[in-house]
């Protein structure tokens with residue numbers, strides 16, 4: 001098997017770089033180093049860890065232009081989105097640089113004068129992360145920053161499609177003064193490195209962002225050594241537009257949440273569920289806004305939608321559209337493709353399908369592309385039923401100006417992240433994560449550091 005990874009630009013099919021794959025011995029050595037360095041990093045005082053994280057954020061921002069360009073080249077997303085992601089990635093480092101200083105314990109009053117009860121928090125140990133290609137910087141920092149802040153050492157395997165941004169981010173961490181063994185990367189096959197991570201006696205925690213199927217495998221494999229796990233898995237976000245919604249706002253925000261990163265995010269609106277009285281007005285506006293999106297190479301000025309990451313993802317999108325059309329869906333926009341199999345690039349134009357129903361694959365399988373299916377509802381509980389009819393529970397959106405409708409939807413949707421009149425709820429200061437088969441644990445906010453900490457209880461007696 002080849003011992004290199006070929007990184008390609010998905011907008012052109014051109015090779016950007018060949019990078020080495022780590023051998024099994026090299027991965028094991030890296031794990032050993034992370035394990036050996038853990039006690040030292042854990043003892044580095046929290047203010048120092050915070051200072052080093054702040055230095056890292058400075059370095060990331062100083063190198064924003066280079067990182068953004070690299071990200072667009074390997075991932076395909078428009079340059080403006082790459083700039084946005086670098087800032088978003090840095091915001092996790094900022095946030096956890098502060099949280100490092102706020103890892104508090106507790107003292108509990110005992111039921112006798114001769115005892116004291118103290119609760120303290122300790123870092124879990126060496127953390128091994130596996131990250132996806134769609135956010136190569138931010139999905140890494142939202143794991144690395146809380147891990148390092150907590151006092152854990154960290155090792156990451158970036159996605160093979162987009163390893164360059166992640167590797168550069170780690171080099172910048174080292175340039176910022178974070179010790180080499182405190183944060184490391186390895187590259188190679190997901191399965192092989194995943195197995196080395198889960199089998200390793202040195203690793204105490206696995207944190208993963210990616211597909212539900214791989215996540216399930218990692219949970220199973222982590223059981224042998226009872227590792228901590230945090231899993232950010234797939235999603236199939238519903239977006240409900242209620243009768244009294246501001247239709248223009250709903251249409252604009254749906255465009256933002258649906259077509260960002262060419263629809264290749266786990267929180268993209270994938271099922272647009274609209275009240276039947278306003279569906280025509282909504283669809284017209286939605287089409288009108290989506291039509292304005294420019295498709296092309298993300299490095300070119302004014303581009304809003306880049307390529308699909310690879311052929312198999314592209315084929316899955318085409319299959320979903322074909323299936324929906326066959327079963328009666330109407331194409332309001334798109335269903336157009338610019339591809340070159342020989343050169344190996346695949347673009348899908350923004351596509352909007354109407355009259356979609358639950359018999360169609362697109363309503364059940366995660367869609368990772370710029371395709372929005374519209375379906376209708378009459379009563380609110382019907383919309384909730386449709387929305388919750390999924391094994392996923394990551395993000396959901398709704399649009400309403402009626403507070404009763406809003407509270408009802410908030411309370412009944414089985415989703416970890418909910419946007420009310422808001423198509424972009426993610427933020428470093430808020431907990432991100434899913435219910436059901438969308439994952440375990442939360443990243444971001446106060447909640448995002450807890451999974452890197454153990455609770456230790458000390459009882460002092462016979463005073």
Ligand code: ADP
Pocket residue numbers: 130131132133134157158159160189190191192193194195209210211212214215217218
């Ligand atoms: P995606 O569809 O976003 O590529 P994957 O779950 O396939 O989702 O990939 C996410 C990350 O998981 C990537 O870094 C990939 O290399 C890695 N990966 C893929 N298969 C496995 C596996 N069997 N075990 C561990 N990691 C894997």
